[in-house]
Amino acid sequence: xxxxxxxxxxxxQTLIYAAAALVSVICVFPFYNAILTSLRTGQELFxxxxxxxxxxxxxxxxxxxxxxxxxxxxxxxxxxSVTVGICLLVSxxxxxxxxxxKFKGRKYILFTILCVSMFPQVAVxxxxxxxxxxxxxxxxxxxxxxxxTTFSLPFTVWVLTTFMKSLPVELEEAAIxxxxxxxxxxxxxxAPIMGPSLVTTGLLAFIGAxxxxxxxxxxxxxxxxxxxxxxxxxLQGASQFELPWGNIMAASVVVTLPIIVMVLIFQKRIxxxxxxxxxxx
Amino acid sequence: xxxxSESLPSKGSSSKANLQSEVIPQKKKRSLQQRRSxxxxxxxxxxxxxxxxxxGWPLLRTLFYSFTDAALDTPDVYNMVGFDNYLSWVDxxxxxxxxxxxxxxxxxxxxWFTGISVSFELFFGMLLAMLMNQKFRGQGLVRAAILVPxxxxxIVTAKMWGWMFHDQYGxxxxxxxxxxxxxxxxxxxxxxxxxxxAVVFADVWKTVPFMALMLLAxxxxxxxxxxxAARVDGATAWQRxxxxxxxxxxPAMIVALIFRVMDALRVFDLIYVLTSNSEATISISGxxxxxxxxxxxxxxGSAASVLxxxxxxxxxxxxxxxxxxxxxxxxxx
Numbered sequence: 001x002x003x004x005x006x007x008x009x010x011x012x013q014t015l016i017y018a019a020a021a022l023v024s025v026i027c028v029f030p031f032y033n034a035i036l037t038s039l040r041t042g043q044e045l046f047x048x049x050x051x052x053x054x055x056x057x058x059x060x061x062x063x064x065x066x067x068x069x070x071x072x073x074x075x076x077x078x079x080x081s082v083t084v085g086i087c088l089l090v091s092x093x094x095x096x097x098x099x100x101x102k103f104k105g106r107k108y109i110l111f112t113i114l115c116v117s118m119f120p121q122v123a124v125x126x127x128x129x130x131x132x133x134x135x136x137x138x139x140x141x142x143x144x145x146x147x148x149t150t151f152s153l154p155f156t157v158w159v160l161t162t163f164m165k166s167l168p169v170e171l172e173e174a175a176i177x178x179x180x181x182x183x184x185x186x187x188x189x190x191a192p193i194m195g196p197s198l199v200t201t202g203l204l205a206f207i208g209a210x211x212x213x214x215x216x217x218x219x220x221x222x223x224x225x226x227x228x229x230x231x232x233x234x235l236q237g238a239s240q241f242e243l244p245w246g247n248i249m250a251a252s253v254v255v256t257l258p259i260i261v262m263v264l265i266f267q268k269r270i271x272x273x274x275x276x277x278x279x280x281x
Numbered sequence: 282x283x284x285x286s287e288s289l290p291s292k293g294s295s296s297k298a299n300l301q302s303e304v305i306p307q308k309k310k311r312s313l314q315q316r317r318s319x320x321x322x323x324x325x326x327x328x329x330x331x332x333x334x335x336x337g338w339p340l341l342r343t344l345f346y347s348f349t350d351a352a353l354d355t356p357d358v359y360n361m362v363g364f365d366n367y368l369s370w371v372d373x374x375x376x377x378x379x380x381x382x383x384x385x386x387x388x389x390x391x392x393w394f395t396g397i398s399v400s401f402e403l404f405f406g407m408l409l410a411m412l413m414n415q416k417f418r419g420q421g422l423v424r425a426a427i428l429v430p431x432x433x434x435x436i437v438t439a440k441m442w443g444w445m446f447h448d449q450y451g452x453x454x455x456x457x458x459x460x461x462x463x464x465x466x467x468x469x470x471x472x473x474x475x476x477x478x479a480v481v482f483a484d485v486w487k488t489v490p491f492m493a494l495m496l497l498a499x500x501x502x503x504x505x506x507x508x509x510a511a512r513v514d515g516a517t518a519w520q521r522x523x524x525x526x527x528x529x530x531x532p533a534m535i536v537a538l539i540f541r542v543m544d545a546l547r548v549f550d551l552i553y554v555l556t557s558n559s560e561a562t563i564s565i566s567g568x569x570x571x572x573x574x575x576x577x578x579x580x581x582g583s584a585a586s587v588l589x590x591x592x593x594x595x596x597x598x599x600x601x602x603x604x605x606x607x608x609x610x611x612x613x614x
Contacts, residue, residue, distance in 0.1 A: 016417050023409060024426040030441045030486070031429055033452060037444065048455040094328035103318030109325065116336050118540070118597065120547035122566040123590035126346050126573055126583040127339025130356050149335045157328055182320050211434040213550035214566070218574055229436040233554045245444055252437040263432040264425055271424075274491065275498035 031256070038250035045246055059250035063235075068223055069251045072231035076255075079141050079227060080209035083148040084156075084202050091156040091201075092194070096186050098157070099164035100172065110161070117154035121214050124150060132219055143219040144227065148212060152205045159204065159273060163197035164190070200273040203266055207259060228255045340590070347583035356579055366584035378572070378585045386560060387568040388592070394481060394564065395545040401485045402541060403534075406492025413493065414500045431490040439554035442483040446470055473561035480552055480562055484545070492537055499533030500526070535607075539600050546593050565589045 003011070037045065041056045064070040097103075098110060128147050137143040167190075175185050216227045226234070232255065235248050263270055347366055351359035368377040378384050413424065430438070445451050446469035454466040469479045503526065511521050549566040556562040558571065569589055573582025 019412050020423045027426045027429050034441050046450045090328045093324040097321035097324035101317050101321040103321045118543040120589050120593050122569045122586050124339035127342030233436050256433050256437050259432045263428050
């Protein structure tokens with residue numbers, strides 16, 4: 001049976017919309033389910049239901065206050081912001097040199113930086129442990145800022161270099177003709193127009209630092225210094241078999257919402273930041 | 282090309298030019314280049330120094346500790362034990378990480394996890410990218426939706442899926458029962474054979490969006506004319522896919538694959554939280570950390586870390602080698 005052009009078009013469209021709907025549901029459902037669970041208490045938790053049945057906010061109060069998630073949120077925010085700040089500051093000049101100046105060894109440096117950004121964190125764990133203890137940073141947020149630089153810095157250098165490469169050459173040519181030095185070129189010409197790229201790179205690095213688990217689990221032992229991922233990972237009930245799912249889901253929603261909101265606001269930039277490295281090689 | 286500066290008069294290139302004004306004219310060209318490259322090194326220095334101290338140094342120290350018998354709480358007290366942490370024989374019995382069945386189990390787990398989850402991610406990522414490459418209303422909404430899994434912290438992913446996989450109250454068992462695929466609840470997390478699949482599901486859910494976005498970016502750069510020409514020539518949809526789409530997105534696909542494989546090989550947090558690092562799912566990173574932190578053995582923990590590093594580096598080198606062969610093959614054609 002041969003379909004007419006119009007019939008084929010309709011089938012095609014229907015398939016696309018069905019697939020789009022399915023994808024959206026699969027992507028959002030686990031988070032939706034977490035929100036539903038976070039609003040339930042007592043026996044309700046254990047009756048599987050796909051629609052909201054009640055709105056209890058106790059879990060949120062419990063998670064934030066009793067379980068100390070509020071404190072952890074602050075810790076995570078401090079660690080991620082300071083790490084990203086330091087990394088961006090150091091990266092701007094490095095990325096400028098790597099993207100705009102031809103010199104011997106440039107390729108090797110770029111390659112090394114790429115390698116460092118991909119190597120397994122556990123490979124530096126014991127060396128970092130020694131360094132952290134030597135600097136007296138054990139069980140403090142400083143330990144995390146130090147160790148997060150390991151993976152944040154290569155990432156920011158790499159992404160900023162890709163961004164800088166994409167800017168037109170004429171930018172600095174004019175400045176060079178006018179007699180501007182490298183520092184003037186960086187601070188007066190590049191820094192201002194790098195704004196959007198800095199925001200994108202910073203945001204991606206911030207998410208990376210916000211989500212880190214292994215270093216945070218290893219270098220922090222006291223509850224007051226914990227970051228969000230460890231705090232959530234460690235939430236325990238009265239016994240191993242009585243996990244406080246309501247509280248856990250409430251905490252999960254609280255720490256995820258800000259990130260989701262940020263990501264949705266900066267959607268386009270994030271996508272371009274994520275993919276810039278891949279397409280241009 | 283990039284830098285016309287070489288042909289510029291030295292007075293206009295940099296404030297440092299004055300310092301080197303004695304340079305004889307014939308060498309001016311070279312000296313400008315030299316000055317720029319010296320400036321480049323100065324600009325990179327802070328990043329390199331920082332990177333050397335937070336990545337290079339700890340890496341070397343980890344290598345050093347792998348040859349000692351140090352304990353985690355007293356890292357200053359140690360004896361050099363050579364390769365004993367890796368492998369040693371005492372009275373016909375072998376010891377060390379390489380003689381530990383759990384290490385090999387972890388290697389197997391990690392390779393299995395990486396192979397299966399990255400394959401699924403590539404397959405579904407490709408489908409999703411092709412869907413997103415179509416024009417349809419509500420596209421913005423779908424793109425927003427697929428960013429949600431990517432944005433959710435891994436630990437939260439682990440907890441959410443842990444709850445969904447719950448044997449008694451989880452929605453996965455509930456849905457599967459309602460559809461009639463299973464008749465009694467499965468112990469997704471507790472059962473050894475199933476728990477790795479639970480980890481794979483959660484990982485695929487979280488990382489397909491990344492894969493899809495990478496592939497989509499490559500798809501969008503293919504000119505529509507190519508497809509039009511192929512259609513005129515009577516190429517089928519499958520031919521258009523294998524002859525136009527695949528070859529053109531191959532470079533981006535390989536980059537995305539390398540990123541994902543490297544990421545999957547170092548998996549730790551998802552497994553640590555979802556299945557509590559159980560033997561059935563423990564990864565090489567999880568093993569190394571367990572040796573070091575749970576058993577306080579800095580020596581064998583470091584040895585395991587070094588092995589993890591070597592394994593990941595080896596696989597990365599293979600990828601690069603294949604990539605290079607691929608490039609050369611193209612040039613020869």
